[in-house]
Amino acid sequence: MMSSQILVSRPHFDTRIVAQNGSQPPVTNPETTVKENVYAGTSAGLATAGYRSAKYTPGEWINNNSDILTRAVANRNHAENICNESKTLKADTDAGTLRTQTEGTKQLGARLQDIHRYRSELELFIERLNAETDLLIGCRRRLEKALDATEIPFAIATDNLTCRERRFGPDLVEDQVEEELLKEVELIRSIQALLKKTLDQTLNQIRLNRDVKQTLELDWSDKQQAYSLDDQCGRYNNRSTDTQWHPSSAVLQDQVCDEEVWRKFTWDNLRLAEREEVASQALRRLSERVLQETAEDLRAQCATVDQAFIQRCMELSQAKTQLELHLGQILDQIGAQERNISYLQQAVYDKEAPLRVAQSRLHYRTFRPNMELCRDQPQLSLLGEASNLSSTVSALQQQLYEARKSLSDLEESRMTLEKDIACKTNSLLIDREKCMTHRTRYPTITALSGY
Template identity: 50%
Template sequence: MEQPTVLMSKEPAPQTVPASDLPAKVYELALNTGPDSSSGLATAGFRTAKYLPFEWFQSNSNLCHRASSGCQRAENGRAEAKELADRAAAAAQRTQQASTASLGQRLQGLHFWKSELQKEVEDLAAESSLLAAQKLRLERALAASELACAIATDSLRARERRQPPDLVSDEVERELLKEAELIRNVQELLKRTLMQAVNQMRLNRDHKEACEMDWSDKAETYSIDDRCGRYSNQSTNTQFHPSSVKFEESASTPETWAKFSRDSLHRAERERAASANLRALVESILQDVSADLRGQSAAVSQASARRCQELDDAKHKLEQHLRRVLKEIGEKEASIAALKEAIKDKEAPMKVAQSRLYDRSFRPNVELCRDEAQFRLINEVEELTETTEALKKKLLESEESLRNLEDSRMELEKAIAVKANSLCIDRHECMALRSHYPAALGLAGYQAPAPP
């Protein structure tokens, strides 16, 4: 026979009530006594161990109680979960808003420093342009001083070619020496100032590049932070980056970050102020140099004018005496005069050739080359020397026959030639006019003698 199903409960089995405590009818049934009791084999299969009715009620009651408690706990859990989720969502929103606001403030700071750096870069560029213009003025002034130095130096060298007794240390020479010394001092000053301008331009460029690099970094950072500030929960280009939640060891602090840009700006402003001061100094130097050189040039011109007047007077007196002597001299004296004029005419090309050799001896380093021009100049000097010697020999032969008249005539012509040479040198003042000289034979109107 199939056994009846036994109801099982997770609760502890109810304690068995003592038979003496049960009701009489139930007790009788339990003992199988009384009028309702039965005994026999017919009921043997139904008298197995079973829960009592009150146990069944108790089990149902406990089950309902447990179900009710579980529902209550589930309801409380749902409420707590909803409240936690709401708090988490609100906290996440607040945190995200705070982060977005912080990024916005950071963008404002970046924009401020970017603007300051850009303004400083523009100011440095403008200052560098102004300083470059002053540098160009210095270079031009230095080039002009080189020409002035060449004029003064060539004038001194040209005056060295004066012949005695005109080879004197006169006022013109003293003024020219002062001018040459002044020009050398001016050139040293201009070179030092030019070097300062070059160094200052380099410093301006370095600080401008530093500011540009800082501006470039901030521009890139501004783009990154602006992109980060535009991220939202609806953005499709966001993803997890767990490894990014850390501080880089080389990261700066807000204080060091601001100090870096502030120091860069301060250094750039300091160099810009130094550049402006240097420009003012250059302007003052150029004005002073121009005034000094113009003043000294005027002094040289005045001294030269007075010296030329003195030479003119002396030359005129000598010419008067020469005209008196020429009346007593015949054809032989005219021939001797022509020879002397020919000799004198060779002085200019000789001076040109020797001066070229002298100037070329100052070529620097490997440029001091024995080139074709050097050999040609040496040959020219030798040819001029040979020609002059031949003319002098011919002159000596003529002097032997007319020595008495020649002495007087030579002295007068030599004195006049010296004065003429001195006048030419003092009036032109520079060797640059040597390129305009005609040929030696053209100056003298003399035909070179045919070789014997």
């Protein structure tokens, strides 16, 4: 019973397969089991029953060795190929790396030249804008001085007009001097408006120049910093000790502008600076012309007003001289007329006594009695004498009246002449002593030009 249990066949399984497929034995084939159990009843089978399943067959050993050798040869060949490819790849990559690095260094050098060229142009335009702005600032100072200088002519002209308002009588006339003074006032006002407008344009242009200069300086500063960085990058080599890893540096290249936009930005700044420089030069030339022409116009009008004053003073002097001459003649005539009146009064007085005598004779002869009261020759003579004396006295009195009336007219003429002479004297005092003296402080053409 026991032997039969021992000789019962058991399934055969390979431990390598178990190791590969897990702990469960594979399903056995009944036919294979019958073949393997042919020697189950022998003593050898009993002796090796527990060891056979873990052994390799000679064929398997040979195949295993062959596989190992084949695999070793393949691995060696593959390793040799990899080494050869690695050498070739290393040589190619070294050459490519050197080439790309050389090309990068070359491009950095070209970039440094471009930056240097644009930086030099920016420096040149910055210096030109500085110089132009300084010239424009000087022009602004001249405009301000010229504008301040026009206040003196304006004050002189208005003061002349105010002083001439104090003329009186017939001399308060709108003559050529007043017309020229009014023209001078209007000219000064128009010149002041023009100078203010030019000054405002100059101040605005100075601001634009400074804004453009600031833009150029910012661009120059950026290029200076970029030049320093690119110069530092160009000095890096494989033996540099200050290089580091920056894996994400290439990602930022998608967020920057291209080279054409970079050039266009600088060229736009340069063109803007050139436009402002041309505009500044044109404005400076305009300011020079405005200053020169306004100064010349003011001096020409000043000369015209002065000439009108001289002519007017000459006319006043001549008129005053004539009036004084006539006044002297009037005074002489007044004296003669006064003597004539005294002479006529004396003549009338002298005729009173003869007339009283004649009238007394005629009166007393009227008392003759009776026939004695006749018209004799003495009576007729006395009548003629009395009539003649009365006529003479009447004529003398009429002449005395005319003389007195003439004296009154002469006195009126004297007063008129004296008033007119005083008027002319006052006008001469205003025009010659006040106005013309005040006009000697008129600014020179140099001061009116802003110097």
